[in-house]
Amino acid sequence: MKKIAILGSTGSIGRQCVNVIDSLADDFQVVSMSAGQNIPLIAEQVRKYRPQVVSVATEVGARELCAALKKNRGRKGDAAWGLHDDPRSGACEPEILFGAEGIERVATHPEAEMVVSAAVGVVGLPATYKAVTLGKSIALANKEVLVAAGEIVMAAVKRHNVVLLPVDSEHNAIHQCLRAGQQSEVKRLVLTASGGPFRNAPVAKMNKATPKQALAHPNWRMGNRITIDSATLMNKGFEVIEARWLFDVGLDQIQVVIHRQSTIHSMVEFVDGSILAQLGATDMRMPIRYALTYPERVPSNDCALDWSTLRKLEFEEVPERKFPCLALAKKALKQGGPLPCALNAADEIAVAAFLEGKLSFPGIAAVIERVLERMPRCAFNKIDDVLAADAEARRLAREEAKRRKN
Numbered sequence: 001m002k003k004i005a006i007l008g009s010t011g012s013i014g015r016q017c018v019n020v021i022d023s024l025a026d027d028f029q030v031v032s033m034s035a036g037q038n039i040p041l042i043a044e045q046v047r048k049y050r051p052q053v054v055s056v057a058t059e060v061g062a063r064e065l066c067a068a069l070k071k072n073r074g075r076k077g078d079a080a081w082g083l084h085d086d087p088r089s090g091a092c093e094p095e096i097l098f099g100a101e102g103i104e105r106v107a108t109h110p111e112a113e114m115v116v117s118a119a120v121g122v123v124g125l126p127a128t129y130k131a132v133t134l135g136k137s138i139a140l141a142n143k144e145v146l147v148a149a150g151e152i153v154m155a156a157v158k159r160h161n162v163v164l165l166p167v168d169s170e171h172n173a174i175h176q177c178l179r180a181g182q183q184s185e186v187k188r189l190v191l192t193a194s195g196g197p198f199r200n201a202p203v204a205k206m207n208k209a210t211p212k213q214a215l216a217h218p219n220w221r222m223g224n225r226i227t228i229d230s231a232t233l234m235n236k237g238f239e240v241i242e243a244r245w246l247f248d249v250g251l252d253q254i255q256v257v258i259h260r261q262s263t264i265h266s267m268v269e270f271v272d273g274s275i276l277a278q279l280g281a282t283d284m285r286m287p288i289r290y291a292l293t294y295p296e297r298v299p300s301n302d303c304a305l306d307w308s309t310l311r312k313l314e315f316e317e318v319p320e321r322k323f324p325c326l327a328l329a330k331k332a333l334k335q336g337g338p339l340p341c342a343l344n345a346a347d348e349i350a351v352a353a354f355l356e357g358k359l360s361f362p363g364i365a366a367v368i369e370r371v372l373e374r375m376p377r378c379a380f381n382k383i384d385d386v387l388a389a390d391a392e393a394r395r396l397a398r399e400e401a402k403r404r405k406n
Contacts, residue, residue, distance in 0.1 A: 001029045004292075005112035005136075007103060007127060008119035009045055010038040012223055013141040013167065013284065017116050018045065020288045024298065032109040034102065034119060034127075037061055043068040046094060053095045053109055055102030062098040100126065107131040114292070117142045118167070120223070121348070122390050125149060129383050132156045132164075139291035141167035147238050148341035149386045150245030164246070165291040170239050171246055172287035173265035173278035178247070181270050189249060190267040190275075191239050192259035193318065194219045196230040199258060203322055209361040211354060219262045219282060228351045229325075232364055233318065237329020241340050244333060251333055256326065258316040263305070281305045324365040328372065337377050341386055342393035346371035349397035358405050367400040 004021065008014045014035075021028045032053040035042035039061055046054055046069060056062050097105055100123070107115050107127035117128040118141040128145050132138060133156055140146070145153055157164050166172050170191050178186070197216045198206045214231040215224060222230070229235035236256045243254050267277040280286050286303040320327050325347070332339035350367040353359035359367065374396050380386060 002027060002292075003029050003031045003111045003113050004116060005032040005106050005109050005114070005131070006030060006116045006118065007034050007107060007124050008036070008117075008142070009033040010035040010041045011118055011120055013118035013288070014116070015041075016284050017118060017139075017288050017292075018049070020285050020292060021049075023300075023302070024289075024293070027298075028292065031111045032106040034106040036120070039064045039068060051094050052111075053097065053106055055097040055099075055106045057098065059098050062096050062102075065096055103127045104130055107136075108134055112136060114139060116167075116288075116292075117145060120225075122148060122345070122387070125386065126383050129153055129156060132162050133160060135160045135162060137163040137165070139165050139167050139288070141288075143168070143238050143242060144344055146242040146245045147344045148390060149380070149383060150241060150340065151336075152380060152383065152386065154245045154248075163294075165294055166242070166246055167284075167287050167291050168239065168242070169280075169284065169287050170266040171242060172290055173280075174243065174247060174268055176278045176290065177266070177268040177276040180276050181268070183248070185270050185272075186247075186249065186253070186268060187271045188269040189243055189247060189254050190269060191236060191243065191254065191256045192262070192264055192266055192315075193233060193236045193256055194230065194262045195258040195260060195316075196233065198231055198322070199260065206322065207360070207362050211357070214354075214361060218260075224355060225348065225351050228354065228364075229347065231361075232325040233323035234325035234329065234347050234364075234368075236318075237326045237332075238344065240326075240329055241333050241343075251330060256318050258318055260314050260316075261310075261312070263310060263313060279305060325368065328365065328368055332372060337380060338375055338385075338389035338393075339372055341380075341389045342371055342375040342396075343368060345390045345393035346397040346400075349394055350401055353401040353405075359401050360404070363401070363404045366404060367397055370400045371396045 006014055030049040030051050033051045034055040036057045043065055104127045108130055114137040115131040116139045117124055122144045124142040125145050166175055174189055215227050217227050240254050262282050264277045264279050267275050269275045281303050283303045332343040346368045350364040354364055371393055
């Protein structure tokens with residue numbers, strides 16, 4: 001059995017990850033897991049998977065989790081769990097922790113062979129980095145890890161000879177295609193984008209877009225922030241940055257195209273003109289399963305592409321005037337240093353302000369642009385530098401969002 005630690009087990013990717021593990025129950029064991037504030041769900045997961053260590057966001061949440069598990073310990077099999085009122089006592093089974101220290105303990109569990117990094121936000125960065133330094137394999141679904149700290153993290157990956165497998169569908173597709181050739185044979189990586197809810201909308205309509213309109217993604221059902229990032233195409237900007245670090249290619253070797261059907265998840269063009277594309281159903285369980293079972297492929301009956309619905313495959317260039325966030329991401333990558341980290345932090349603040357009705361849709365790009373202009377330049381040598389830059393960018397973004405408040 002491969003022993004797994006899951007960061008962000010109650011999020012969208014985390015839930016689908018345990019679904020995949022359920023389908024391969026004889027092959028995997030969850031030894032530790034972390035969650036945010038969804039205490040009822042993490043309590044269910046703890047009772048089902050029996051991890052040795054669990055962490056949640058806050059001490060209050062840890063106490064609630066302890067209480068929820070104690071309440072149900074009369075169930076068959078739960079009597080052996082010696083649960084205590086103090087989640088920090090370490091005397092209960094499982095050990096329940098919280099905060100930054102807790103998520104790091106989950107990621108560095110001595111028995112964990114692979115860490116599924118699916119926690120939302122920069123909170124998952126230090127724990128994932130620490131797991132890398134311990135030589136654990138990483139199934140990466142947290143974009144902040146490479147967007148904010150790509151150079152530092154990938155240097156550690158190489159130094160510790162770590163296997164890092166992308167879970168994001170686009171990068172997972174590229175990883176699969178690259179198995180057909182050598183690094184020196186790659187001419188270009190092609191990331192596909194659905195175009196989001198505004199792919200047919202004129203700029204004038206986009207400028208007046210409401211949160212409800214921006215959240216109406218035509219192809220995917222995702223969390224609010226990533227859905228808005230799909231509407232602005234900032235998600236593709238982040239993916240460009242991730243691809244640069246994951247696959248060690250230059251910015252000029254990465255192209256984004258709009259592919260409305262979201263059937264081809266990404267492509268690799270080789271120097272001889274051959275292009276390999278990975279096709280599949282729009283189901284995140286497929287890339288999760290690929291990452292968990294790599295380098296093998298295991299049978300699946302729940303992620304089949306329905307060929308009868310596949311009528312055409314369309315591709316279009318990205319109109320950058322409509323989607324300035326993509327250009328901002330490329331600019332941040334070119335200039336490097338703290339700017340990719342600031343890009344992510346500013347986007348998170350700006351998107352939240354838009355969803356709260358405090359910022360217009362074009363205001364998202366405007367806030368990010370001003371933060372990149374104002375961000376102090378500094379060297380990135382360690383994770384603490386990244387966290388400091390993240391905090392400063394968030395402060396600047398709040399100022400800019402407040403200045404542009406509707």
